Every structure is written in structure tokens, then in C-alpha cells.
Amino acid sequence: MNLTFEHTTLGQRVLFGSGRAAENLAAEVARFGATKVMVITSESHLSMARKVAVGIDVTLWHTDVVMHVPVETAEAARAAAGGAEIDLLICIGGGSTTGLAKAVALSTGIPIIAVPTTYAGSEATNVWGLTEAGRKTTGVDNRVLPATVVYDAALTLELPLDMSVASGLNAVAHCIDSLWGPRADPINAALAVEGIRALAEGLRLIKADPSAVTGREQTLYGAYLAAVSFASAGSGMHHKICHVLGGTFNLPHAQTHAAVLPYVLAFNAPAAPEAEARTAAALGSDTAIEGLQLLCGELDAPNALKDYGFALEGVAEAVELVLPAIPAGNPRPVSAANLAELLTGALNGADPTNLTYT
Template identity: 75%
Template structure:
């Protein structure tokens, strides 16, 4: 059978090297000719950000970072950038920090250099997200794609093991969702499979040796691949659900993705045999669900949404908000009834395999 597909590869410079973040950032600032730089970093990561930015002149430090990027937080950062005449935004941190930098870029067009400290992957996509009145809105705009990404595994050494696990599984969710996203294609699939393999190798190494670099380098590499695949394939069922859980109920981003992932995989796997086989092979397992379950057991991954504040009383609203946004090309038809069953299972940490028999 001949191949017929359309694929877009986003243009972005990637610099990868442990212990090289400050050197690489100074080089990027020089290359871009930026003279008025804003650095976004949370209070928690400000000390690290100052170290990364030691070789550049910073005009404005901005530390008002909030999970899920509330619109008020975004507008404050945009105003600060405009008032200071900023010509480059540097973000040092996880997905919330990167998301705020993207929010600035979305309306101002100011370029972004991202220095990620987690495995979220947002730094390699042109997807933005903002929360307003308990609803998270996402969109795609090339203005928010960081012009360069600087990966330095040393910056992730302070990320605790449990957060490393949750963040890494968030990256894996990008990979798996890419295999049935609305623009899924063979190139995305190849990138996603390699991302799964790298994350599956790297995350157990982080758990066994949190201060070692090999596992963290593999996880960063896998997270980048996951994001590139996701940016091209688009947001699938998993991400549509998790955006609602985060934006509407303020659940923690990485832990929510890590918890929901096995349920969406089990729900879709039987109706997506090619994707299932590719995922299983990337895990080196007989089935995709077994491979993910084995990894999650090794990592002691997040298990139930109830552990993060989600309740049975929230399910009906979550279904009502999420259901219309799930892509029509999802391998399995999604209904209010089976989505309710999926969220109920995820709420209580039930065996995901029960979802394969739902009608």
C-alpha cells in the first residue's frame, strides 16, 4: 500500500548538553542580537534561572508563574514585557513557566528561548493554553513556538523522583496521543515510538539513581521527541480530557496526565491495532497496556484522580465539557456513558483493562 499523508515539521533550534545551559543561552542571545531580555522563572527556580542567565544582561525578572496560566497572570506578564520594551523572553522552568512565556509571545510576537527543567515537552510545540473562568482554552499558533530550546539534564537534578515520574509520564502521554491524534502520520509515529522507548529507559534510571545524568538525559531526549510528535499530530482524546481536568478542576498537570494515561490507552488500544503494536514494541512488551502497566509499577506512578482532589461529583461536569472536544477520528467512539466509566475508573484507580470491554 502506498503512503499518502501530509506532515509539518516545525522549525526550531535545539541545543542539548549537560552543564552547558549558561553557555548555550549566551550564544543564543548573541545569535539573536537581543538587547532587552525578560527572564520568566518561578520563585522556586529563580536561583537556578540566575545561574543559567549568568552570561547575559537581564532587563526584567518575572516570577509570577501560576499553573494552567490564568488569563490574569498572562496579561500581567504581557504588560510587564511591553512596558520594559522586551525583545526576547527566556523561560527557565517547567510547563507552567513555558506556558506563560508562550502567552506573552502569542499577543506580542516576542521570540522565546526555552530552558526546560522538567519533561513536560511544551517547549517544542506551537500549542498554547490559557485558563479563564474555570475553563482551559488551547490553540495552535506558530508565534508561541520557542525559537530555540536549551536542554541541560543538570537542571533537572533538583526535580524530585515523584515529580520526575509524573512529568515523564506526561511526556509519554504526548507520544501515545500522537499515534491517534487528528493529524497522525507515519513520521509522528516514528518519533513517538522512539520517545516511548527513551522515556521507558530513562525514567527507571532516574528512580534508581536520582543524582545520575544518564537517565535524566534519556528522559529529556524522549520528552523532546514526544513534543515534536504531538505538535504535528495534534491533541487527541487523552489531552482533551486532561485539559478539562486541569482547567476546570485545577488538578495538577503532570500527575493528572500520568493518572489518566493508562485508561485512555486501554480504552483505545483494541480499536487501534497498528498503534497498539507500535507502543508494545517500544516498551518491549507483549501488549501496549502491559508495557505501560509494567513501567508504572516500576515507577510507583500516580494511580487515582481522587488523590488530587477530583471527586465523583465532578464527573458529570467533566464529561459534559470534554466530550464535544474529543476528535472525531479517535479510534473508538466516545459517548457520555463510556467516558463516565473511564473517568470513574481513573478516579478510583481501578484496573484499566476493564475499559476494553465497554460499549
């Protein structure tokens, strides 16, 4: 292996402990010396968020959270923060909640403390995303990287099994994309492979007993590793596809990533033998796609985009939008024809190993 590479590690404080979210959050707010705190959370998480924030003085509660962060939603949150002279943002919830806090930080520079309740991983990246007129735009800016992440696996116990599976597989997608992303390097790969191992173990434990914290801790740990590796390696083919499917067709984030992942892995793996071998080893299987399919089958994972609102007539538009965004260094050349075949396979839940990619 050629060990000549450039790697950037993002600076972030992480506090990890089950049942300690309220304690750790209060300590962090005190450390920041903040006097005007805005908590961003969804209506569905408001009761949980109040318990987590019980030890701090909250100036403003903001619950207007929308999937894929529409520009209008972001502008409303920015105006609310400005009107209340907020000096610290706290987001408590999943990826959409974190995404909204990032949208505020992007234009204001206000620091963020993130308290995740899913395995989305947005809390550990400097990537932001906004949707306008059916188009999702993403970018990288260190202002949106949360200064502190407070991880508490007990907060994910309320996440239903099906969403836990989808969210965890979204994290696996971060790992796999990190193995061939635009800035992939050996450090990213080491984090990603350990992330895949931890996520596979944790998700199987959650499936066996959703009420136990052990599997939740492993999955949350794996999700963090996944996000750190992804933040460094950059967005690969998988995420370029899913950003279009989410922003243009309003498909649910986690389920879309879970359904598309086997197709991207089956497409790229033959052209990336080292990444394929390391993924297979992390999954405890002879081949990466075999291991992933076995895991998805055990978890009863999402496997067909048609179940979430995608239709055949959307394939051509998706191809047109995705194709120019595929990174130049993707392991395998991507054409309109093979991308359409991939998306059609994911639409119908076809066996990804049976696609020919002509």
C-alpha cells in the same frame, strides 16, 4: 500501510548538552542581538535561573507563574514585557513557565528561548493554553513556538523523583496521543515510538538513581521527541480529557496526565492495532497496556485522580465538557457512558483492563 500523507515539521533550533545551559543560552542571546531580555521563571526556580542566565544582561525578571496560565497572570506578564520594551523572552522552568512565555509571545510576537527543567515538552510545540473562569482554552499559533530550546539534563536533577516520574509519563502521553491524533502520520509515529522507548529507559534509570545524569538525558531526549510528534499530530483524546481536568478542576498537570494515560490507552488500543503493536514493542511487552502498567508499577506512578482533588461529583461536568472536544477520528467511538466509566476508573485508580466501556 498507505504512505499518502501530509506532514509539517516545525522550525526550531535545539541545543542539547548537560552542564552547558549557561554557555548555550549566552550564545543564543548574542545570536539574537537582543538588548531587552525578560526572564520568566518561578520563585522556586529563581536561584537556578540566575545561574543559567549568569552570562547575559537581564532587563526584567518575572516570577509570577501560575499553573494552567490564568488569563490575569498572562495579562500581567504582557504588561510587564510591554512596559520594559522587551525584545526577547527567556523561560527557565517547567510547563507553566513555558506556558506563560507563550502567552506573552501570542499577543506580542516576541521570540522565546526556552530552558526546560522538567519533561513537560511544551517548549517544542506551537500549542498555547489559557485558563479563564474555570475553563481552559488551547490553540495553535507559530508565534508561541520557542525559536530555540536549550536542553540541559543537569537542570532536571533538582526535580524530585515523584515529579520526575509524573512529568516523564506526561511525555509518554504525548507519544501515545500522537499515534492517533487528528494529524497522525508515519513520521509522527516514528518519533513517538522512539520517544516511548527512550522515556521508558530513562525513567527506569532515574528511579534506580535519581542523582545520575544518564537517565535524565534519556528522559529529556524522549520528552523532546514526544513533543515534536505531538505538535505535528495534534491533541488526541487523552489531552482533551486532561485539559478539562486541569482547567476546570485545577488538578496538577503532570500527575493528571500520568493517572489518566493507562485508561485512554486501554480504551483506544483495541481499536488501533497498529498503534497498539508499536507501543507494545517500544515498551518491550506483549501488549501496550501490559507494558505501560508494568512501567507505572515499577515507577510507583500516580494512578488515582482522587489523590489530587478530583471527586465523583465532578465526573458528570467533566464528561459534558470533554465529549464535544474528542477528535472525530478517535479510534473508538466515545459516548457519555463510556467516558464517565473511564473517568470514574481514573478517579478511583481501578484496573483499566477491567473496565467494560458499555
